[in-house]
Amino acid sequence: EAQVTQNPRYLITVTGKKLTVTCSQNMNHEYMSWYRQDPGLGLRQIYYSMNVEVTDKGDVPEGYKVSRKEKRNFPLILESPSPNQTSLYFCASQGGPGELFFGEGSRLTVL
Amino acid sequence: AQRVTQPEKLLSVFKGAPVELKCNYSYSGSPELFWYVQYSRQRLQLLLRHISRESIKGFTADLNKGETSFHLKKPFAQEEDSAMYYCALSPASGGSYIPTFGRGTSLIVHP
Numbered sequence: 001e002a003q004v005t006q007n008p009r010y011l012i013t014v015t016g017k018k019l020t021v022t023c024s025q026n027m028n029h030e031y032m033s034w035y036r037q038d039p040g041l042g043l044r045q046i047y048y049s050m051n052v053e054v055t056d057k058g059d060v061p062e063g064y065k066v067s068r069k070e071k072r073n074f075p076l077i078l079e080s081p082s083p084n085q086t087s088l089y090f091c092a093s094q095g096g097p098g099e100l101f102f103g104e105g106s107r108l109t110v111l
Numbered sequence: 112a113q114r115v116t117q118p119e120k121l122l123s124v125f126k127g128a129p130v131e132l133k134c135n136y137s138y139s140g141s142p143e144l145f146w147y148v149q150y151s152r153q154r155l156q157l158l159l160r161h162i163s164r165e166s167i168k169g170f171t172a173d174l175n176k177g178e179t180s181f182h183l184k185k186p187f188a189q190e191e192d193s194a195m196y197y198c199a200l201s202p203a204s205g206g207s208y209i210p211t212f213g214r215g216t217s218l219i220v221h222p
Contacts, residue, residue, distance in 0.1 A: 002148065031209075040212030043155075043197060090155065098145050098201025098210040102155040 002027050004100040006091050006103035009100070013081055015109050021076045021106045022092030029101075031094035033058065034066065036087040039103075049074055082109040117213035124188050125221045132135050132183040132216045134140040134172075134198030140204040144174055144181040145210070149195040158183075158196070168192070188220045 004025045013019055025032065033048035045058030049068040061078075064083055065077040073092075078085060086109050092100040114137045127190055146158040159167045160202060161174040161181060172183045181198060195217050201210040 031207075035212075040214070042117075043212045045209075045212075048209060068116070094210075096201060098199055099144050099157060100147075100155075100199075100210065104146075104154045 002101065004061070004091055004093055004101050004103040006089075006106050008106060009104060010107050012109045012111065013027065015083035016084055018081050019078050019087055019108075021078075021108070023074045023076065023103060024072050025091075025093040025101070026072065026073075027093060027095065027101065028071065029095060030071065031080060032068070032073070033092050033100075034061065034064070034076045035090045037071050037090060040086050046076065046089075051061075059068050078108075081108075112192070113142070113202070113211045115198050115211050115213035117196075117198055117216050119216045121213070121217045121219070123219045123221065126190055127187050130136045130183075130185045130192070130218065131218075132196050132198075132218065134181045134183065134213060136179050136181065136198075138179075138200060138202070141204050142171070143201045143203045145199040146170070146172055146181075146183050147199060147212075149192070149197070155197065167172050188218075190220050190222055193218055193220045200209040 016061040030051045034046040035043045044060045046064050047066040049055045091104045094103045112138040116135045146163040147155045149155045170185045195215050197215045198213040199210045
């Protein structure tokens with residue numbers, strides 16, 4: 001089954017404690033991206049990757065890092081989380097133009 | 112630059128009433144337009160794309176290049192249509208295909 005898998009689905013952490021949200025896709029897609037979803041602000045792109053070892057900033061990259069060492073994986077790293085990074089995060093991979101497959105989301109709370 | 116505007120944050124209708132979720136875009140090239148839907152506590156999923164000219168779950172959307180709009184319509188709303196709807200635009204050519212999302216419209220269908 002074609003899918004995008006994120007982990008963890010839910011996480012509560014404290015300010016400054018590094019965390020990683022993993023994302024994996026099994027569709028051999030080159031393009032992957034991370035979004036955060038906040039009430040009233042919709043979906044905002046954090047980072048995207050066009051292929052292995054090729055990443056670029058989206059609209060709200062501050063406080064985040066990513067890596068793309070393998071085609072299937074695209075982890076999101078919060079080196080020093082802060083409360084304003086409390087959000088719902090979605091990973092996506094892209095088939096054709098604009099056709100995104102989303103993960104189930106990771107709800108992060110930073111205390 | 113590409114931009115997608117969904118002017119309504121919230122749309123509230125009664126079951127059986129017609130629904131129109133508005134989407135306007137700006138893009139200098141040839142766009143591909145999409146509607147994504149997110150049901151409560153579920154991942155975002157592609158609802159329909161303009162090039163398919165299809166009707167999904169009773170929803171249709173027509174690309175109006177003169178008015179630069181891609182409104183989503185359904186003649187008779189159902190309670191199960193209650194969800195968050197996002198309009199998205201992707202360049203049809205040029206290589207990047209990175210989609211841009213609107214801020215979303217929350218549709219509530221009352222019994």
